[in-house]
Structures are given as C-alpha cells and as structure tokens.
Amino acid sequence: MKNIYLPQKIKISKIEKLSSNTSLFRLKKIGGSFVSKKNGLVFVPGQFVLAGVWGYGEAPFGIASSPYEKSYVDIVVRNTDGKVTKALHSQKEGAEITLRGPLGNGFPLAFFEEKDVVMVSGGCGIPPVASLAEYIIKNRKKFRKVYFLYGAKTPKDILMKDQMKRWAKNMEIILTIDSPNPLWNGCVGFVSDIISKIKINPINTVVAMCGPGPMVKSIEKVFRPLGVADRRIFVSEERKMHCGIGKCQHCTTGEKYVCLDGPVFNLDQIDKNWD
C-alpha cells in the first residue's frame, strides 16, 4: 500500500528574495530529478505541492516554474508569520525540506488552445499563473492573443520581474500598483481597472486567475459584462489544507475539495457555493 503522506526529500538549491517578505525557493529532488509524463510535463500548471519542514509541518504552495523543467520546481513563499512560511524563510540554501505532490488538477490546457488567454493575478497569487505563462511560451503557436495582468501594492512588491521580462517577448504584460508612487509611471489602480487595456474576442477567451479574494471577486464583475462565460473563467482557489488528498475536510468549498477537485475551478463550479 502506498503511503501518500510520506514526503519526498528535497533540497533548497536557491533562495531569491523577490520582495521584503516574499522569496522564491528553488527545490531540487535529492538523488534524482522530477519525473515527466508522456506529454513532457512534470506537472500541470495550476497544480500545487505541499512543502514542509520537519518540526513545523506542511503547507500548500502553487508551483511557479516551467512544467517542462525536470531538475527543479520553484515555489514563491510570502512570510505570513505562519508556522510553515516562517520556517521556510529561516532556511538557507542547501537545506533539506520535504515535498508532497504535485497535487490537484491544474488548468485545462487543451481547452485553452486556439483561444485568447488572459492571465490575471495579484500579490503572491502569481505562481500558478506563472507556470501557465511558461507553458504558453513553450507552445505559443497554440494560443491566440495572450495577456498577463498583474497587480501589486507598490512597485517593490511586484514579484518575478525577471521572468516577466522574458515572457514579455511572447505576450503582453500589463502591471498595475494600488496607489500612485513617484517611482512608477505605469498603471495605477486594481487589476480590474486595467481590463479596458486589453482587446479580446470575448466568445473565444479564457481567463486564468489567482489572487486575493477581493481581486477575484472584482475581476468576475469585469469579465462577465465583457461576455466571457463563467465556464471559461478559471480561478485557482486558496484554502487551509492538512492532507492534500481529500480527507481532512479543511479545504472544502461547497460540494468540492480544493485539494482534489481544484485548486482550479471554473466560476460555474464555485460561484454559487455558500462558502
């Protein structure tokens, strides 16, 4: 019988500070590499892992790196003063941690093909959408117009800037910050405010979102009137998680489990959930 709770041994090969409280952790498998499936993917963009430190526990994180990368996976961790995020932030490069996954469903990649794709994220909700961006770049011809919209509090809080520079060659990236700042001459306002800057064919558009609750709510209000159907708006949900395999009951939303049925849902699936 397989023990799905047994984590893999992982080494932190690189820690890159992305903002004052957020870092990217590059994780390598000790004594091997990650295994890809027939389609060449190690995971489906949008899937998550449970990263942990013995003595502190495990927590779910979206994978931010390219799904084609076998030698490592990247996670982006904001130190929220929780047990696990704090413990991860106190680790040094070379330290050994644990990993379970990839878990969950990920974005429906085949469904996205031949469509305009709008990726929307804010704050530290960037990882699942970042791995999707990496996938799209590798398969750029399969998609039509591609936008990447991202909002942060201040210019200093914009995460994964280096990656964005690379993506910008193949998609339009629009950034916004919450309030005016002397160091910033780009857009100001919430992500929902910059939707007017994109030109999409609403009946052939898919939206992939991950970000704070209020952002997701406001985005819904913008895409719906544009004519994008709820079934083509995909949201990566966040919940508390302990088991990651649909048993512990912490991550439920209505009739669904974020860890098992999600974390990516289309709005139709979750919009009418009571919680």
Add this chain to the structure above:
Amino acid sequence: MAKIIENRQLNIFLEELKKKFDVFDVREDILPPKKYFLPPHEKTFSFDRKDGKVVFSLQKKQFIVFGVKPADLSAINQLDLIMEKSFSDFFYLQKRAKSIIIGLSERPLKSYSGGDLVLEKINSKQYRAIPLTKKGKKISEIWIFKDEKDPKVMIKAIPSTKKLKEIILDAEFLSDAVSWSWTHDQKVWDELAKICLGCGICTYVCPLCYCFSTDDRVCLDGEKCARFRQWDACTLPNFAKVTGGHNFHKTLKERYYNWFFHKFVRAYKEDGRPLCVACGRCQKYCPARIDIEVWLLKIIKDYEKYLLAPKN
C-alpha cells in the same frame, strides 16, 4: 448448522481471544469505534535530524474490536469506503487490515452491513454467530461456539421506530432540504447558532466524522521530531482559517451549518448517502442538548411547506 455462544460465556470468549490478539471491548465506550482506526491523536511519522531518517508508524499486531453495535458496523463500512477512495489513507487502512471487528446485536436483524463476525441475541441465554468474512468465520470456529441444528429464536426483529433513521433513508430529499434551508430558512441557523456552544463534541462522538489536522512536535534538543494527526472539528473557530488571517467560516452559524452540509449534502453528492447512521450519540452527548432529529424534522417540514406553497 448455526454456531451458538452462551451469554455467560462471552467473557470466557474474550479471555480466549486475548491469548492471541489485543482485544478492545467497546460495549461501554462513549466514543465510536472509529477511534481504533483513526485515533484521537496518533503519531504518523518520526524524523531524526542526525541521520535524516523518516520512519512511519505501523500497526504490527492484529487486534479485535469487540461489541460493536449494528449502527456502528455500517458506519465503519462507510468510513472504509471513504478512506479507500483515491487517494487512500494509508494510516487508517493499515489499521483496518490488522483489525477484526466483532459486532454485537441485542436482537436479530435482517442484515448487517459491516464487521467480520456478528453475535446476535436470539434468546435470553444465547447469541447466534453470523460470520461475514473469512476472518470472522475463523473466530466462530473456536471451541466456545457450539453447533446447534435448530436454534431457539425467541427475540424478534422489530423495525426501528427512530425518526432519524427514517429521515436519512431519503438521502436525496434530505440533501435538498438542508441546502435549501441555508438559502431560504436562515432563521433555523440563526437559532441553532445561538444554542450551539461550538465545542465539537458532536463531531468527536460521531462514528462518521473523520476530519483531522496534523501537527509536528519537536524534542527539546531539536534533534528529533514527530508528526501527529489528531481529530479536528469543523465547528471549531480555526478550522477554515488560513495563515494570514482570513477565515472561510467566520461565524459559528457557518461552521455549524458546515457540519450539517458535509453530513447531509456533500456526503450525499459524493457517495450517495449521508454521513449519519442514526446512532444517537450526538443527540445524547450534545452539552447544549441539540437534537439533530428535531432540527432535521423542522427543516424538512419547512421545505415541504415551501414546495407545496403556490408559486407566482
């Protein structure tokens, strides 16, 4: 040929079993038998920093859970299916694989939906052994069981008069009624939230509540640590609270509804039946005296009224 055991020999039977197995007699237990497979607090892993070794806990010895009531037998059966579903729960299943469950029924029933062996009372002096699995059959072959060609069945099977048992039979209607109540019958939940203490006892005594949380504990020298999992309760304040502060079930009303929602709506949508076997424990042990039978009947009555009312 039926296998029969005398009342007065039950204790000798237990002593006999103890020679070979660890035996847990649950006849007087308040907590349901799930505690032997999903303990209130269990060590799952231990980790040694010195050699980096991770060891997971294993149930090595076979054990017997004796005296399980018929309702709990079906609860165990249902819990088995939940834990076997992909991805299967290793720690629960390896304990189940090492266990033998002996049920005890105070009257003959038409059928039993779980356990390895059931002893059902057929008259004031005797129990009839009903083996349900190979393991159970083996137990029923030990010397204490006597062959009886024509056992005297004096106690009759009488259908249950428990309302709760009747309610849960129509799982689809119950699921519809409970989810309707959240959108149309908020008064019920306001009232329940006022009465409920949010203590979680209903979930602990429930044979079919299985939510848990995990927690790591470290030795004082920091060299060794262990991962534990323990029972949690969806009615407790931090159950759906994420680091960073957001709570997806902020109020007791939401949390108490979530308990009902899982039992009667999500469980039905997932597996076609509610997470309730009408064992009566939550009705008996709720310190606020909430009787779910009374409230479910009220919800159903309100829902029926709504369905029958003329719509514009």
